[in-house]
Amino acid sequence: MKLKLEKLAPAAILLLALPIISASAGEKPFPRVIDVLENSWPEGFAIGKGHTAYNGSVDGSIYKVDLRSGEGEILVEPEPGFDPYFDCFKLGMRVDPRTNYLFVAGCVNGDAYVIDADNGATVERYQLGPDGEFALPNDVTITNDGAYFTDSYLPLIYKLPLASNGGIPDSSDDITEILLPDEFILDPANDPCCGANGIVSTPDGKTLIIGHSNLAALYRVDPATGDVDEIQVNPPLSGFLDGLVLKGRTLYIMTPGPQEGVFVVELDKRMLSGEFVGIITDPNMNGVASGALFGKSLYVNNAHYDSFDFENGVMIYSERSVTKLNRHAVETLD
Numbered sequence: 001m002k003l004k005l006e007k008l009a010p011a012a013i014l015l016l017a018l019p020i021i022s023a024s025a026g027e028k029p030f031p032r033v034i035d036v037l038e039n040s041w042p043e044g045f046a047i048g049k050g051h052t053a054y055n056g057s058v059d060g061s062i063y064k065v066d067l068r069s070g071e072g073e074i075l076v077e078p079e080p081g082f083d084p085y086f087d088c089f090k091l092g093m094r095v096d097p098r099t100n101y102l103f104v105a106g107c108v109n110g111d112a113y114v115i116d117a118d119n120g121a122t123v124e125r126y127q128l129g130p131d132g133e134f135a136l137p138n139d140v141t142i143t144n145d146g147a148y149f150t151d152s153y154l155p156l157i158y159k160l161p162l163a164s165n166g167g168i169p170d171s172s173d174d175i176t177e178i179l180l181p182d183e184f185i186l187d188p189a190n191d192p193c194c195g196a197n198g199i200v201s202t203p204d205g206k207t208l209i210i211g212h213s214n215l216a217a218l219y220r221v222d223p224a225t226g227d228v229d230e231i232q233v234n235p236p237l238s239g240f241l242d243g244l245v246l247k248g249r250t251l252y253i254m255t256p257g258p259q260e261g262v263f264v265v266e267l268d269k270r271m272l273s274g275e276f277v278g279i280i281t282d283p284n285m286n287g288v289a290s291g292a293l294f295g296k297s298l299y300v301n302n303a304h305y306d307s308f309d310f311e312n313g314v315m316i317y318s319e320r321s322v323t324k325l326n327r328h329a330v331e332t333l334d
Contacts (some may be wrong), residue, residue: 054102112137137151150199251266
């Protein structure tokens with residue numbers, strides 16, 4: 001693989017920039033590895049106001065951390081009596097800047113939380129899944145008029161409508177569904193998880209992109225019509241597709257394995273085809289699950305799947321972390 005980096009600026013520009021560079025030379029750079037809540041089970045990750053980030057955990061906790069200083073605090077405590085063999089409370093999440101609310105997918109409980117990102121208070125809780133059916137809301141993206149949640153078990157996308165100022169509905173009755181095609185119907189005996197997983201939206205909210213974890217495939221969804229088209233990627237993707245991040249027409253795909261890294265796909269204008277251009281790797285990634293952009297950096301959280309011995313029920317190590325990546329440092333495919 002070859003390493004593809006941004007072109008160096010012309011010497012004249014560098015000379016003009018010297019006073020600025022000198023003035024900021026004393027500033028401490030943002031750390032490349034940031035410690036988060038020990039013994040947690042990281043999955044969701046979001047960046048809110050300024051350089052404040054949120055690392056969510058399957059145990060229900062949310063850790064609030066400053067990306068510049070690395071200092072953090074528990075915003076939401078873990079659920080009491082959490083059992084890693086049976087429980088799952090929080091997965092993907094995103095912040096709506098209009099309200100500074102965190103929208104969080106509620107995993108096997110079939111629900112979603114809206115949480116005040118300043119104080120951790122639960123503003124509202126919605127039931128997403130159909131009555132009497134097992135559902136697994138996994139990830140979320142926010143547009144001007146709605147929060148869209150994927151379901152990794154049922155072939156559905158849920159839309160929670162939002163007002164133009166970010167206001168939320170009073171009840172779950174306002175939630176609507178987008179039906180996904182047959183390839184999102186799972187066989188519980190052989191494929192309990194996961195169908196639809198990561199989700200992103202274009203800035204105008206007219207297009208959604210979702211990843212199918214089991215099939216390593218991407219789909220374009222028109223939220224207005226419900227039309228769903230598979231995105232033809234060349235060469236085809238492989239592995240388990242987790243969280244997604246979109247910048248322009250560049251799609252970053254968190255892939256914890258078998259090849260650990262962030263897959264990078266350049267999409268065409270209609271977002272119906274794409275070129276798999278390369279992978280971002282880093283020795284500090286460990287079970288990359290979700291990510292968010294901050295400037296030229298892509299921050300990803302690490303699920304640390306190897307930290308727990310499920311056979312013996314023993315936590316092998318307690319450290320958890322978020323990794324800062326250069327989103328332009330793409331190792332191109334040979």
